[in-house]
Amino acid sequence: MVARAYTVAFEGIRARQVEVQCAISPGLPAFSLVGLPDKAVTEARDRVRAALSSMAIALPSKRITVNLSPADLPKEGSHFDLPIALALLAALEIIPADAVEGTCSLGELSLDGTLIPVIGALPAAMAAAEDERTLLCPRASGAEAAWVGAAQVIGAASLADVVRHYTGQSPLVPAEPGEVTTDATGRDLLDVKGQERAKRALEIAAAGRHHLMMVGTPGSGKSMLAARLPGILPPLTAAEALETSMIHSLAGLLDEGGINRTRPFREPHHTASMAAIVGGGRRAGPGEISLAHNGVLFMDEFPEFARTVLETLRQPVETGEVMVARANAHVKYPCRFMLVAAANPCKCGYLPDPARACSRAPQCGEDYMGRISGPLMDRFDLRVEVPPVTFTDLDLPASGDSSATVATRVAEARALQARRFADAERTRLNADAEGEILEQVATPDAEGRALINRVAERFGLSARGYHRVLRVARTIADLDHCENVRRPHVAEAVSYRLAVGKET
Structure with a gap:
């Protein structure tokens, strides 16, 4: 038998x-x-x-x-x-x-x-x-x-x-689902003094799940801004929570069976290996980019990561999935995340500060930021400079909107996108739109089209860069509750595109 x-x-x-x-x-x-x-x-x-x-x-x-x-x-x-x-x-x-x-x-x-x-x-x-x-x-x-x-x-x-x-002696009762939990970060955007432009970029990135690069001197608030990103993101939907929890279950990260509705926020150290970031190891397990699925991957000191690690991000950022190929296994993981990177302008960090003039300027900055390849930099939708904050600014009262207020605007913008892409198979947010769908939802008016065409010709925007400007402009229009993409939306999107680094 x-x-x-x-x-x-x-x-x-x-x-x-x-x-x-x-x-x-x-x-x-x-x-x-x-x-x-x-x-x-x-x-x-x-x-x-x-x-x-x-x-x-x-x-x-x-x-x-x-x-x-x-x-x-x-x-x-x-x-x-x-x-x-x-x-x-x-x-x-x-x-x-x-x-x-x-x-x-x-x-x-x-x-x-x-x-x-x-x-x-x-x-x-x-x-x-x-x-x-x-x-x-x-x-x-x-x-x-x-x-x-x-x-x-x-x-x-x-x-x-x-x-x-x-054997029927003592039947077991079916298990009950664990509790739904939501992590309260307790970090508010009001804690950040100044940096209104960076806060605006953070809001746009959260609304459309756009990739964001922040460059500024040490202590300017880059990590502080990124740490407040979970507070403005909407909770995971039921489908997203189940999808994300399946990955965390394979990694053994679920606590006592509870499903967490808070979006993942992963922040690996710059010494992390390629297997830790992308996935791999003996069992070809998920890496940080998959553990950040439907959430945020924050990479501080971005140029300090190994060049091979940075270059492996190019394909997952574009496709939303990664294939972990090993000699005895080829495993595919979803990794549709928002990449937030922070970097100093140069090795010493004080390239734009006249009070602490860098002795190797401008070569120091060119060499340091040159560690980020052009194709990888091209994948950042938003690039913002984070200027230093003076000690006098720290004594000023809190200004701007709280995380709760910004979170409400982000949730409204995402709700608009959910209705817009309800019938699309692979498109959930503006950052996913491509091809015919992108043309339908993000084509600007005549003035906006003239502006982006001039910018593309003047600065040599790549085809990818052109489309990413349109996606960001669509998100800005959603935050303004505007049905059509207009010239001011395109102008703001272009300003973030050309803020840092040289366009490719």
Whole structure:
């Protein structure tokens, strides 16, 4: 008799079904595990044996073979413990085989039979729903998986609870979804003295999800401005929260099963490796750009990042997805994020400050900003200089709008875009518009078209730069509740485009 249980193997955020087959046949006592398992899966034999022994279940003196099908799919992780144990228990006729076949399971076993939470419960629940199976997982992972309402999720504390559930002695109740949480940053734009132009650029970037570059001397407030960006962004929609949480589930970042509606804000250090930023490692896991999906990736000291790391951002910024290619895996992750970069104007940081004249000006600034290639700089929709703030400015009363006021305007602009692109398949915000859709929604009036044509000819705008100016102008018009893009909107968009660096 061959007993079968079902689980999943992860390829990016996709969970592929894996059939766990268990056969007990005459022969010398052995416990073989085949089907391209990694070290963690191979060690499941000892964990399963010890867990069954703690329940006074002894394995027969026969040959036990467990096959993980399909055999050519790499199997990684400790979540295979529970399905292997279920297939074995079904082969021993301790639990009903048909009940096990109707379940997709995952979980790590401790030596005493306790179920330990594992990563990936949310994508596993999605796969179970597609296959019309019940998901069985550790109790600590149940609240996370239960967010997929299309699948029934059962959480168990131990293997003994699972046996009692399948034998009808003590059925387990379905898990309930965890709480929806929203992080309160407590950081307000009113804390930033001056920098009204930078605040305006921040608002435009948040409204249309445009990429933003800030250049200024040390202490001018670049990081302070970026830290207040989450306070003006609208919360994640239900679909976005589920999509983002699937990535965070694979990274083990979900806390106690709660789905967070706050948009991600990731700020890696400039010493981060390419695998940490883009994704990779032994399991080709998600990197910072994928963990920032539907949120913000803030890269402070932008030119200090390794050149190879910066250049790898060009394709993900443009397409909204990244392919992590390794010798044994090609995994695709979504990464539709807003890139916010901050940089000093030169190595010493005081190139434009006459009081601290840079001894190597202007070569120092050219060399430093030259670390950012032209094609990468071309992908920033907004470029703004952040001038230094004098100590006398710090004594002035707070000016401008609060984060709550700006957040209201941003939410209204995004609501306009949601209605505008409701029928578009891949376009959600103005930053996503391209081709025919961009021409329909962002074509300026006659004066605006004349202005952008003059700018394109005078400064040599690339085709990408031309389209990005139109997208920003469309967002500015949305903030003004204006149906058509007009000359003032184009003029403001162009001013941000040419503010920093040389156009390519």
